[in-house]
Amino acid sequence: MKLKTNYPVDLHCHTTGSDGADTPKELIDSAAELGMKVIAITDHDVLPPSKIEVAEQMVDPVVYAKNKGVKLLPGIEFSCETEIEDVHVVVLGCDYTDPKILEINQKIVDSKIDAYQKLVELLSEKGYPMTWEEVLNYNNISRKPEDVQKKLIFNLMAEKRYVDTWSDAKLLIRNDPQLSIKREKPGAIEIIKLAHETGGIAILAHPYLIDPVVKTQGETMSRDDFIKTLVNAGLDGIEAAYTYDKTTYKGELTKDEIIKKVALDYQDKVKIISGGSDYHADYKKTDKNIRSIGECGITWEYFQQNERLAKL
Template sequence: MDIQRYACDLHCHTTRSDGNDSPIELIEHAAEVGVQVVAITDHDIPPPLWEEIDGREVDLRVFAGRRGVQVVLGYEFSCDTYVDDVHILGYNLDWNHPQLIEEVARARSSKTEAYRRLCEVLTSKGLAVDFEKDVLEYVDENNEKKYRNPDEVERKHIFEAMARKGYAPSWQKAKLLVRDDPELNIKRRKIDPLAAIDLIKACGGTAVLAHPLLIDEVIHYPDGRSLTRAEYIARLILRGLDGMEACYPYSKTSYKGSWSDAQAEAYIRQEYKGKVKFFTGGSDYHADGRKGIANPRHLGEAGISLEQFVAISEYLVGR
């Protein structure tokens, strides 16, 4: 398949969260398709600094450099217990900062509890998903049986199980089914987005709002408060949000709007020019094609140019 790719993809996932490429495989794939800069931004877990290859611990950035790829280390914070898809990307953080270590442990614990409960509620509604057999136990692309650590489960793994069992035509449709049913939309305690920005700053990092148009146009809280998307984002900017993801494959997500990807990018750049320091782009790559997912997001299909990356690199990797 002939895909137009950007030189820099600043939003990618690996097997450390809900992606299907290992960090090493992600780098090798980037080298194969000509993506020169790739960011590892897994959900609620710090990026790997070292990986084992042939029994040896290898510095991931050195490994990537030898293949002509620069790795940017990031972290995708899942934010706001009551609003879906509020994700803030943290780049250039102090990965050993005590506050970050504490947040990683808290997020891990809240996920495991909520996702186990989601499976129980799905089953009670006639959509039988067993946390142990359908989520923790899985078959990889080599048809080998594997087992996940309960603390490594992501909601997408449950959506994939729902699709596999025929409750939805795809994991994306399963996500919508769960999101739009109040009984199924089990809330896990997520970090407040303002607190996430504060934490990123405390760790010496840079805060970027991922896929802003996935946030609902009007947000309703259980206490009766309502905010428009614009008002919500304005609060993040006021708190110190540095950048915003402009180039993104909305057409391959749960995006509810009618704009094309190009129209969405143009709107974000026009609306927030001068309000944030810079714009980024990324595919939100998960290597879904390895699982036979139709119309998967491809590495580099959204991103920024090398020239654009160089101009903002001090924010993403430091000086």
């Protein structure tokens, strides 16, 4: 089958398990139609699905994908660092039934519910009325409170025409101190350690979405120095090929310039130069800044030849 997208391996995709619009089955089906070799389900701060519904039966998503000619990697994109925005670590290949994973997952769930309910209340008070029930049922999907993602709130703001796009909503909230509610997040180093203890690998997602200068635990440091602390803690990989042109990135470099710079800067510092689209099936809600599966990623040859990726 001829590949219909840029890269045959996409290690950063989302589904309705968090804030994506495709079900896991729809994601797999679309990837197969595009001729993808490998995709990863990396929903935000939630366990990957162990079963998906296919023709009214519950089946193993990895087996379903394999039968479609696609290798599926279950993963999690962990939101890390309470004081620093956009520090996300993609974890792949873990034992997701391990008690350590389940324990940290529950802590994350508890922190999200409290913070996101408060945010909805504050938005309504500031002239952007919405209800918690609207968030729970966004896109006609009934969710439990523990399954709510912050991007659902951004999406709802755009749908209500309070802003033009979800990224505008993200920036509005981020830049307003009254709305920027900090939920308790695990440290990135803690997640790297957790990944290794449970048999997996840890990849820093979209490094250039992190501010050039960060403040944490009373210290101020450059983005590069912060990432260096993660590398020293055993970070396995870093995402180079990423859809910066379709996110909240406001720096001066182009997407292609960032891809080349990250690969060059970290090729000798980490074992994996990763890539992914951060696919959310946004096309179902908007025609602006649509990301497609495999728009960014890595080559099949690199996946096969990289020792750590090949073992997944």
